Amino acid sequence: MRAPLAAMLTVWPVLAAGGEFFTLDGHGGPIMDVTTAPDGTIATASFDNAVGLWPNRAPRWLDGHQAAVNTVIFLPDGRLASGGDDFDILLWERDGSAERLTGHEGKVMALAVSPDGDLLASAAWDGRIGLWPLAGGAPRFLEGHDAGVNDVAFLDGGATLFSASSDGTLRAWSVANGSEERVLVENGFGINAFHVKEEAGWLAYGTVDGGTRVVDIESGDEIADFSLDRRPILSLTADDLGRYIAVGDGEGYIMVIDTTDWSIARDFRATDTGPVWALAFSPDGTNIHAGGLDDTLYSWPLASLDEAAAMQDGAKSFLRDPDEMENGERQFARKCSICHSLTPGSERKAGPTLYGLFGRPAGSVADYSYSETLRNSDIVWNDDTIDGLFDLGPDHFIPGSKMPMQRIAQPQDREDLVAFLRRATDPETQQ
Template identity: 60%
Template sequence: MRALVSGLLMSVLAALPAASQDFTTLKGHGGPIMGVQVDPATGRVISGSFDNSVGLWQGRDPRWLEGHDAAVNTVLFLAPDRAASGGDDFNVILWDLDAGTPSRLTGHQGKVAGLSVSPDGALLASASWDGSIGLWPLVAPDGAPRFLRGHGSGVNAVTFASDGARLFSASADGTIRVWDVASGEDRVLTDQGFGVNRLVLGPNDAWLAYGAVDGVTRVIDPVSGEQLYDFSLERRPVLAMAHHEATSQMAVGDGHGYIMMIDTGTWRITRDFRAMQRGPVWALDFSADGASILAGGLDDVVYSWPVALLDEFDPAGSSQRQSFLRDPETMPNGERQFMRKCSICHALTPPPSRKAGPTLYDLFGRKAGAIADYPYSDILATSDIIWSDDTIDALFDMGPDHYIPGSRMPMQVIRAETDRQDLIAFLRSATAPDTAPDAGPNKEN
């Protein structure tokens, strides 16, 4: 039976268009995948990762676009030769894809979580956790940005209406708002009650779908806000959505690792696929022809599956997981503390590393901010800290925000002294030049 299924799978794969066969796994990032998009004109893929990098993929060959100083949350093709990205560093970056050069757009005071470009390509909208929406001129890039304010909390997603005169936004305050782009006036379209994470606007603005923190997936009228359909399941939160107009498919990814496929012609669920073995689905898009679905999550890989055969696949990572997803009960306490607090950002191997932070290899006795070519914050680059038992203990006892105020290191506190000492003992062994492991996952030290 297994041979029969395998043969059927290979024959169907062979019948798929060549562009679809390019998508199996895209490897090379050094951290979880936060955003992904396919350019329908060229089939190229752009990805954003916790490793601070943007990946540009032609088939499986990446080019790395470096410019962000923190995790990249969202990516967007503006044209075959232009793209935009937004990150935890509060910045929007415009990319010349041929030259690989960045143009930084500054003004937000919180992470950038979503992007949308107007239908005429003249305006880029950005959603930020500072509660504002940035409007950035693209035709006259030296023009001053505008910021729309009205949400009571962070903005997670934005999308332009087909006429470009209106803009929809979704916020952690539970509301979806409609903005008049010219005047900046807004109205509440719906108040979901729980934070809204994602938006998809249907063709000709016929419907608006949204996904929320409480697991709600609903479709509403984009004028009246009236509910049209409800696809909410007992899984939360909804973290990713994508739509392929030509094939009338919508994909919804959630915190339990599932991708729900909805036929937007008949408005029914066609598949409900466990995409990730462990962890959420943070990023989704369809291949140019709609035959495959691309997804990203905790792994440092962009996965892809043929939509027609989703039920035949095991979840991604079921046979080989990142080390930071290993069962903690199988590790000694020091390694367990490292995996929980450090491993998603830091490698234990010699540089270079594609993780979000510099490698911890040969850590003890090293001056903070000393790894060549790593973009440290000014506070750490000019610090006189030398990493030792005492300084590492103080770092996790006080927390980076108190021990090194102004650094980009995420808040990590280890309360128990025994846990800190076990971590230090593990690091002293695992980061020593003659004992550091060959591989191990990787913010700033």
Template identity: 60%
Template sequence: MRRHLTGLLCLGLVAVAPPLAAQEFTTLKGHGGPIMGIAVHDRTGQVASASFDNSVGLWQGRKPRWLEGHRAAVVSLEYLGETRLVSGGDDFAAMIWDIESGAYTRLEGHKGKIAALDVSPDGQWIASASWDGAIGIWPLAGGAPTFLRGHDTAVTDVAFGRDSALLYSASSDGTVREWHWQDPAMRPRVVIDQGFGVNRIVLGPDDTWLAYGAVDGATRVIRPETGETLADFTLDRRPILSLAHHAGTGQLAAGDGHGYIMVIDTHGWQIARDFRAMQRGPVWALEFSPDGKMIYAGGLNDVVYGWPVALLSEYDPAGAPEHSFLRAPREMSNGERQFMRKCSICHALTPPPSRKAGPTLYGVFGRPAGSVPGYAYSEILTGSDIIWSDDTIDALFDLGPDHYIPGSKMPMQRITAAQDRADMIDYLRDATAKREN
């Protein structure tokens, strides 16, 4: 009989560092938004998670410790040896953290979100892939970064070769490119041009192979020297959003937009497991434990899940509708539907504190914009004279945040139908009202 996750979730099983002695299904709960990235320390097994709630979670025992400093969603992260970690986010910045103290150094220079990071084998450099079309090379010893340009559109992933002077990059322009980045005379070489955007790349041991996952569902392994295809694991699912490799066990995992995790045996180039990991939504983040016996994943839910790889076939998909934005539309009024689609990932309706990316909307009517204590607002909002009311909320979604409050952190989105805006305002008035206990 298949093991159902519901009972295990109720047990509150949480990963610890060092790793769990028993290999069990694991949930790491505490974030206030979707999970965008995961890193696992190769010695302690500590899990670090990057979330839409603008924070990095460090999971030790039953309670996480938070690294706060990003001004928008955190989407990528990598450990830097024993005591440091680097993260990248939608705020166009990378941040190097001291894990113990929480102190950080902010690395700025990109003009778009930082989609991925990699650390050079010699430990001297960080590479960043940005949606501004550039690759950043940051010296860990300090000093000015180098920016590499050659892709036509967003850079989505980067991977150093075994020689730290060699770098591979993926892009939404459909190419994977090779850079001898320390030699300005050498132009980047196109390894493959597969026609659809490439989301993720992984290099095999000694650069003997390169795996990539693309928007059209392509999941292929190639020789980086020639672009020759070694293996093709493309299935009728798209897009491929995450890749993870465990060199010791020869496992390569791919997560897709349909919620599946495919585990490939790289010794024989065969699919070892194909597991429906998420009940709904994509697999944005994947990583193996240090021994390769556990695989961690994250997606639309605000939970990091971990499964024993050997038992994947025994589990039902995680993430049964725990969140209201995943409920069937017929179960909600039109006003609630509008809120769930446009606002619920970023905003809570309950009293503070909230771990979501935006401030709570509790008591929002009559409240000055930019006034919830403890939330790091953009300057345009803290200096605003806006009072939230039927009229101002209507204008916000009629015009869109980019036009109504230019320069704020709110994502651009509109509700074009006047009745939909009116219904949402009616719903918010009731849902956010302050009530006596």
């Protein structure tokens, strides 16, 4: 039975004293975002479609999204807000229930709340910014970006909103009338993330081409450039005091910038395989929390980051050397393993287990929450339907499904995948 969210938010202890290394285990897929409440409570967003809350380092799951969760934030009134690949925003109440906010037509990538707690802003890949009254009422949408919006933040007591987009611009908007006020940054390549420290007058941003720069929030003039030959920049945050900025990239590094003299204080290889999608400081600034392809959240003491051990990626099939696999298993590792297990039980993965797949009606695994499309489908999984799924892609084979778009173009690769799945998912061969 799920514990009431009110109890979680009011009695959870701080997870760790300053300077203590720890991990949080339990997600069934990569960790896409992490955030902290003032009391140290951690919330995580994952590719496994869930929001994780971590009392005493044990997970409490908030399940409601129909696809990967990209962003999660605490609201001033103690609620949570999360956004995902299902185009929706969920507002999690204190009793554990959720209100679903709909209106975006693309993935929701970031959320921000106004200082007074009255307004929620959303950045989405439909190219729009959503403004949602948290007391209820219809949303407004700001339009003007030429590509998906990746990040948002309020300034001026909530009167101004900044947004970053894949169109390479960082723009300022009037919240009152929804008009674009100015373009602060024109980068060319997309801007994935930014963090603004209004009282200090700076904004730091990270780009698809690896740019990591700090600019004046009024003039847009460059204050510092920390761009290295690593790309893309995927996550960027700062501690509460604005002393340190942390930057995560696609090559597994976390760079820490000291804003007192604009120097690189730490440059840490956090993982040998893959990106750093999620970053947050502990409220006291002593620890940096991070997540990536691994389904474990890591928290390192900032003071000893140079000597810290990197994330341990284990034996996950999507991280194994493809040269060690036969072709069918290789196709499974590349296209399926991050979402699906081969053993009984769905293991909090983004998709259901494939155990006993052949001859099974679509939408029939008892412990998995399917989309209505698959629940009502008449598809039965066999050689032909699995081949068709990867030949056409889920968006054409099962329109309306929440399956991520995956295609395998070569017939031989599909044939080898089907043969592997027939062996690997057969209950008799696993006994």
